[in-house]
Ligand SMILES: Nc1nc2c(ncn2[C@@H]2O[C@H](COP(=O)(O)OP(=O)(O)O)[C@@H](O)[C@H]2O)c(=O)[nH]1
C-alpha cells in the first residue's frame with residue numbers, strides 16, 4: 001500500500017514537472033478510465049494554464065494558425081499544450097506533410113505537447129474527455145492550452161466553452177459568415193480571425209463582419225477585435241497574440257476570469273452529477289426481466305410507455 005502510494009506520488013511529481021512520457025501515460029489513463037481517481041489527484045495542481053479555443057470550419061487554417069501562434073509564444077519561454085479535437089488534424093501526422101508549414105516540427109519542441117483526440121466514443125463523451133485532457137496538460141505546467149475544434153456542432157461549442165478566450169477562424173469564402181452565424185459560432189467568439197487574408201474578397205469580408213458586430217461591442221465592454229491573418233506566410237500573428245493577451249487582461253481586470261471559471265466549474269459539476277446519476281439509473285432502474293415483460297405488454301398495446309416511465313421514475317424519486 002505504502003509503496004503504491006509512493007509510486008503515485010512520484011508519477012504526480014513527474015507529471016507536474018512536465019515529463020512528456022508521463023503526460024502521455026496520464027492522458028491515456030484518463031481517456032480510458034471511468035473512475036475519476038487520477039483526475040482527483042491532479043486537480044489541486046490545475047487552474048494555472050490559460051485556455052485558448054481555436055474554432056472554425058474545416059480547412060479554415062486553424063492548425064496552421066495554432067502552429068505559427070505557438071512558435072510566436074514560445075519565444076517568451078512559455079510551455080504550450082495543444083489538443084486537436086479533429087480526426088483530420090495534421091497534428092496527428094502525415095495529412096499535410098508536404099505543406100509549407102511543417103506541422104510536425106512543433107511536436108519535437110521540448111516545451112510543446114500535442115495530443116489529437118479522435119472522435120471515438122459518444123459525442124458527449126468526447127467533450128468530457130477533452131476537458132479531462134485539458135486538466136492533465138494544465139497540471140503538467142503548461143502556460144497555454146490550445147484546443148482546436150471544428151466549430152460546427154454542439155459538442156465543439158461545448159468544448160470551446162471551457163476556454164478562457166475563444167478565437168473563431170473564418171475564411172473569405174462565400175457563405176462562411178452565414179454558416180458561422182447559424183452554428184452560433186459568432187456568439188462564442190472573443191476574437192474573430194479572417195484567415196487566408198491573401199485570398200480575394202478578404203477585405204470585403206472583414207467589413208461585413210465588422211458591420212455585423214458593431215452592436216455587440218457596446219453590450220460586453222470588450223472591444224471585439226476582427227483580425228486578418230495569413231497563417232501560411234505567416235502574417236498578422238503577433239497581432240493575434242496581442243489580442244489574446246488583451247482579452248486576458250480585460251477578463252482579469254474586471255474580475256470576469258474568476259467569474260467565468262466558476263461558472264464553468266458549476267457547469268462541470270452539473271454534468272458530472274448527471275453522468276453519475278444516469279449511469280446509476282441505467283444499471284439499477286429496472287431489471288431486464290421486468291422490462292422484457294413490460295415491453296411485450298407495450299408492444300401489444302396493453303400498457304403505454306408514458307405510464308411505465310412515470311411509474312419507474314416515481315419509484316426512484318420516492319422510494320418506498
Ligand atoms: N492561402 C492560404 N492558405 C492557407 C492559409 N492558412 C492555411 N492555409 C492552408 O489551408 C489548408 C487547411 O489548413 P489547416 O490548418 O489544416 O486547416 P484546419 O482544418 O482549419 O485546421 C492547408 O493547405 C493550409 O496550408 C492562409 O492564410 N492562406
Ligand SMILES: [Mg+2]
Pocket residue numbers: 062063064086088089090148
Ligand atoms: Mg486542423
